[in-house]
Amino acid sequence: MQTTGETLPQIKSGVQTLGRKANRLAATKFGGQIVNDYWSDLFRAKEDGRKVVWYNGTYIPPFFHAHDVAWVHGEAWSAYLAAKHGELPAQRAGEARGYDRELCSYARTHIGQALLGLRGDENGTADGAPPDERALTMAKLPPPDMFVNAYPYCSSGQQWDDIIYRLYGKRVPIYNISIPLLWGGKPDARYLHGQEWEERSDYVAMQLRGLAGFLEENTGRKYNWDRLSEVMFYIKKAAELRMEAMDLCTAKPAPASFFDWIVSIAHVNFLPGTQRLIDYFEMVKAEIKQRIADGEGAVPNEKYRLFFDGMMNWNKVGWLADKFAAVDATVVAGRYTHMSFWQEPQLIDIADPVRGMAQNYLICPNNHGAPIMIGEIEKVCDKFDIDGIVCHASRTCRGMTNQQFLITESAKRKGRQAMFFEGDVVDESFYKDELLNSRLEAMIEAMDARKRMVA
Amino acid sequence: MDVLDQILARFAEAAARPLDYAKQWKAAKGKPVVGLLPMHFPGEIAHSAGALPTILQEDDEPVAAGLGSIFSFYCGFNRSLCDQLVRGEFNDLDAVMCGDHCVQLLGTADAIRARAPQIPVLFNQLITSMSMPWAFDEARRTFVSLKEELERVLTRKITDDDLRASIRLFNKDRGLMRRLYELRRAGKISISARQLQQIVKSSMVMDKAEHIGLLEQLLADLDTKGSPSNAIRVYLSGHFCHAPKPEILDLIEECGAIVVDDDLFHGYRYIATDMDEAGDPLDALTKWYFAHNREVPCATLADKNADLDDFLLNAVNRSHAQGLIILLVKFCEPHMYVYPEIKEKFEKAGIPHLLVETEHDGIPLEALKTRLETFLEIARRRAAA
Numbered sequence: 001m002q003t004t005g006e007t008l009p010q011i012k013s014g015v016q017t018l019g020r021k022a023n024r025l026a027a028t029k030f031g032g033q034i035v036n037d038y039w040s041d042l043f044r045a046k047e048d049g050r051k052v053v054w055y056n057g058t059y060i061p062p063f064f065h066a067h068d069v070a071w072v073h074g075e076a077w078s079a080y081l082a083a084k085h086g087e088l089p090a091q092r093a094g095e096a097r098g099y100d101r102e103l104c105s106y107a108r109t110h111i112g113q114a115l116l117g118l119r120g121d122e123n124g125t126a127d128g129a130p131p132d133e134r135a136l137t138m139a140k141l142p143p144p145d146m147f148v149n150a151y152p153y154c155s156s157g158q159q160w161d162d163i164i165y166r167l168y169g170k171r172v173p174i175y176n177i178s179i180p181l182l183w184g185g186k187p188d189a190r191y192l193h194g195q196e197w198e199e200r201s202d203y204v205a206m207q208l209r210g211l212a213g214f215l216e217e218n219t220g221r222k223y224n225w226d227r228l229s230e231v232m233f234y235i236k237k238a239a240e241l242r243m244e245a246m247d248l249c250t251a252k253p254a255p256a257s258f259f260d261w262i263v264s265i266a267h268v269n270f271l272p273g274t275q276r277l278i279d280y281f282e283m284v285k286a287e288i289k290q291r292i293a294d295g296e297g298a299v300p301n302e303k304y305r306l307f308f309d310g311m312m313n314w315n316k317v318g319w320l321a322d323k324f325a326a327v328d329a330t331v332v333a334g335r336y337t338h339m340s341f342w343q344e345p346q347l348i349d350i351a352d353p354v355r356g357m358a359q360n361y362l363i364c365p366n367n368h369g370a371p372i373m374i375g376e377i378e379k380v381c382d383k384f385d386i387d388g389i390v391c392h393a394s395r396t397c398r399g400m401t402n403q404q405f406l407i408t409e410s411a412k413r414k415g416r417q418a419m420f421f422e423g424d425v426v427d428e429s430f431y432k433d434e435l436l437n438s439r440l441e442a443m444i445e446a447m448d449a450r451k452r453m454v455a
Numbered sequence: 456m457d458v459l460d461q462i463l464a465r466f467a468e469a470a471a472r473p474l475d476y477a478k479q480w481k482a483a484k485g486k487p488v489v490g491l492l493p494m495h496f497p498g499e500i501a502h503s504a505g506a507l508p509t510i511l512q513e514d515d516e517p518v519a520a521g522l523g524s525i526f527s528f529y530c531g532f533n534r535s536l537c538d539q540l541v542r543g544e545f546n547d548l549d550a551v552m553c554g555d556h557c558v559q560l561l562g563t564a565d566a567i568r569a570r571a572p573q574i575p576v577l578f579n580q581l582i583t584s585m586s587m588p589w590a591f592d593e594a595r596r597t598f599v600s601l602k603e604e605l606e607r608v609l610t611r612k613i614t615d616d617d618l619r620a621s622i623r624l625f626n627k628d629r630g631l632m633r634r635l636y637e638l639r640r641a642g643k644i645s646i647s648a649r650q651l652q653q654i655v656k657s658s659m660v661m662d663k664a665e666h667i668g669l670l671e672q673l674l675a676d677l678d679t680k681g682s683p684s685n686a687i688r689v690y691l692s693g694h695f696c697h698a699p700k701p702e703i704l705d706l707i708e709e710c711g712a713i714v715v716d717d718d719l720f721h722g723y724r725y726i727a728t729d730m731d732e733a734g735d736p737l738d739a740l741t742k743w744y745f746a747h748n749r750e751v752p753c754a755t756l757a758d759k760n761a762d763l764d765d766f767l768l769n770a771v772n773r774s775h776a777q778g779l780i781i782l783l784v785k786f787c788e789p790h791m792y793v794y795p796e797i798k799e800k801f802e803k804a805g806i807p808h809l810l811v812e813t814e815h816d817g818i819p820l821e822a823l824k825t826r827l828e829t830f831l832e833i834a835r836r837r838a839a840a
Contacts, residue, residue, distance in 0.1 A: 098795035102528065102786055149584075155556045155755055158583060159792045162757040166796065176584035176757060178593070181561060183578040185604075206589065369578070370565040395528055398788075402562030405524050406569050 020328070022321035023298050025260045027283040034276055035266045039080070043140040045070035051219055054144040056110075056161050057151035058179060058361040059341060061270050062235055062353075063208065066228040067215045072141065073270045074160070078109035082314040082426035086137055090116060091427065105396045105427035107160035114164050117143055144168070146218050148211065150177035152367040154399035175214040177207045179361055184369040191372050192344065192363070204358035232353040234273035239342035241281035242268060246338060248288045250384055253297025254332045255288045258308045259321035260298060261337035265312075268341040299330040304447050307381050308334035309407055310392030311400040313423040313431060323436070327444050332384045336400075339365040339376055370403045374410045381416065387447050388417035390440075395422065395430040417450070419443045462673045463650055466657040470698075473660035474539075477509050478547050480662060487549035487609055490574075492536075492564065493696040493720060494555045494753060495581060497740055499625050499730070500602055501552065502663060503617040504609045510659040511551075513697040514539055517816060524566045530786040531815025532697040533559045540570050550608050552601065554579040557696075557755055557789060577604045585748060585758035595741040602737070618736035624663045629726040631670040632658060636723055640716050640774050643679045648691070648704035648714040656698055656721045686713035687831045687838070690776035692767055692797075693790060694719050695753065699782050699813060706820055707780065710827040716774035718767065719782070724751045754789035763793050764800040771806060778807040778834035785814045807834040
């Protein structure tokens with residue numbers, strides 16, 4: 001059947017119904033402005049005489065901020081391009097060199113960006129084709145003066161930076177921070193507890209202190225530890241506000257959804273620690289409180305509460321938010337949003353923040369062995385009264401898919417529905433909309449049946 | 456069947472059914488069996504505790520039930536391990552040791568812990584940032600921790616002398632296999648790639664003393680008549696964790712090539728580097744870990760002083776190979792990252808190279824045959840030019 005192309009057909013059944021959309025937090029508009037300001041500032045870094053660090057992995061920018069160097073998070077850059085649907089030129093450049101599409105798509109996009117940058121290819125095309133408007137953004141990214149790698153869990157993360165280091169002829173200095181997996185095999189191992197936890201905290205803290213020396217060496221300036229404390233004051237306060245606001249979402253209907261927290265990731269992942277961060281999360285929290293008072297939900301007619309496991313599909317944030325809203329399901333929490341990004345701010349001593357920062361890096365959402373990590377997921381699901389778990393089986397992000405079979409089994413043991421859908425972090429070609437539709441529809445049916453049984 | 460054939464058959468049998476071998480060994484000796492995950496965990500530690508170390512291998516069964524523990528977009532080795540796990544093939548193991556940094560192996564380690572809770576999984580992650588100032592101390596700490604955990608699980612103290620004795624034995628085995636490699640490289644023996652793979656693979660799973668005894672006999676009896684002179688000399692590279700299917704090795708040779716050297720895990724990579732036999736044995740293990748990566752670089756390790764592409768170019772030239780065949784395991788991220796560098800290096804050097812993507816379930820051999828024949832013809836003409 002052909003459509004006119006002007007309007008899509010309204011399909012009555014289940015997940016394909018259009019019209020019921022997610023009720024996004026208004027505060028996220030201000031949040032978007034802060035993010036845009038960060039990128040604009042970054043694009044000016046060279047003009048301002050600032051050195052630029054390309055880094056990957058965990059949320060270490062406070063170390064850069066305190067030393068007045070600019071920073072680019074490779075994943076964030078890839079996600080930024082994908083969110084603007086501008087990732088393809090970089091991905092094509094990677095493929096043209098022979099990088100297989102089964103490789104981490106964050107890495108492929110970032111490596112492709114490096115290839116284009118090294119060629120001085122301002123229109124983002126490898127073959128002299130007409131300039132791609134979307135790729136013009138890419139030309140703004142300042143080249144690196146230093147690399148820092150600090151990737152918990154995922155081996156791809158370290159190799160990715162090693163490849164970029166090699167692409168730049170090993171001439172740009174690199175600093176590798178190892179953040180080892182907390183396997184949790186010793187008898188005393190528990191969340192934030194035990195010999196392994198203490199030893200690994202010291203180990204990562206030692207490397208972070210060494211990072212200051214690396215920055216000093218490559219800028220010729222002394223590192224200012226007081227400044228780090230100052231930056232961390234803002235980060236810690238913002239993190240506390242974020243966690244408090246998240247906790248308010250135990251309310252029914254949930255006043256904010258996983259997708260609101262997704263668009264607030266940048267703020268706790270790589271934005272500068274300033275008063276604006278605190279302002280933002282105060283706004284978010286205030287709006288959530290108001291919504292609770294008004295009985296207003298993130299989904300207009302909340303019937304089901306879901307947990308999202310896996311990395312975000314950055315090409316599809318709004319799309320997915322509306323898809324779940326269309327079936328009256330609020331995705332209330334997620335592993336990526338609720339179990340990462342300074343989620344234990346109390347560990348940070350502002351006067352001497354390094355060890356607490358190391359500890360927050362160690363507990364990123366996939367850096368625990370399965371038993372402890374799944375135990376933490378269960379706690380989040382219990383807290384938010386979750387009916388079901390949706391696992392995004394992100395094709396090229398195996399760091400986030402590794403334990404998903406065990407996660408779905410734990411969900412079932414707890415009487416929750418669970419489903420997988422296929423997609424990817426920034427390679428849209430792996431996303432299968434029809435599979436998600438049919439599986440989500442089936443899950444909704446099953447949750448309905450269970451609710452009827454309980455009633 | 457002559458003695459030589461009998462020895463090769465014994466290697467082939469152990470290589471084909473390593474867990475059966477382990478079961479029989481355990482029943483006969485009354486000692487524990489410790490499974491190791493590749494790529495860099497030295498079996499010497501488990502051996503020094505009186506156990507049989509056996510590197511867990513891909514098997515030939517199609518992956519079915521295992522897909523309830525691992526996604527289809529993981530490499531065939533990890534999928535096969537998960538399948539063997541749920542089929543109960545690992546139930547006779549007394550412990551599993553792992554710690555290499557491949558994200559897919561980390562998932563498999565968790566699957567083993569969840570699906571076979573009776574098997575202690577001794578996980579100690581080895582540092583992969585080889586050039587950082589703390590790398591040596593951290594690697595040593597990992598080996599110390601591993602040794603202590605193994606002592607606890609097997610309830611046996613490992614002395615320095617125990618460890619040194621195991622190191623000596625493993626060195627001897629590696630040295631004998633390297634002798635075979637030297638003879639093959641020099642064209643002094645006629646041994647197929649399949650047979651050499653069986654010899655190295657069996658060394659990963661057999662009792663060391665038995666393997667050494669057989670190997671010494673083999674070397675003494677081996678006919679040094681040389682390899683066919685008209686074959687194209689090729690170098691095999693890749694497969695960092697598991698063995699390429701023997702059918703592929705056979706096909707390469709049937710198409711008119713002779714494999715003269717390799718950097719396969721089930722090949723030179725596994726036997727390249729010895730450990731110090733005299734000093735502190737934990738220092739020896741640690742030094743070996745770093746030296747080994749300089750000897751045969753691994754794509755999973757970030758080392759400013761080791762480049763797989765440079766190593767391969769030198770190795771191909773050293774062995775007088777006329778072409779490089781890269782066996783890339785589908786979904787092997789570490790290899791996929793470095794492949795473009797290798798390709799560019801060999802294109803620049805003008806040396807023919809062929810990429811073959813392999814899968815657990817096999818690949819269409821007829822299509823591969825056509826590609827191999829074309830590649831070998833190119834290599835032949837290039838050599839004649």
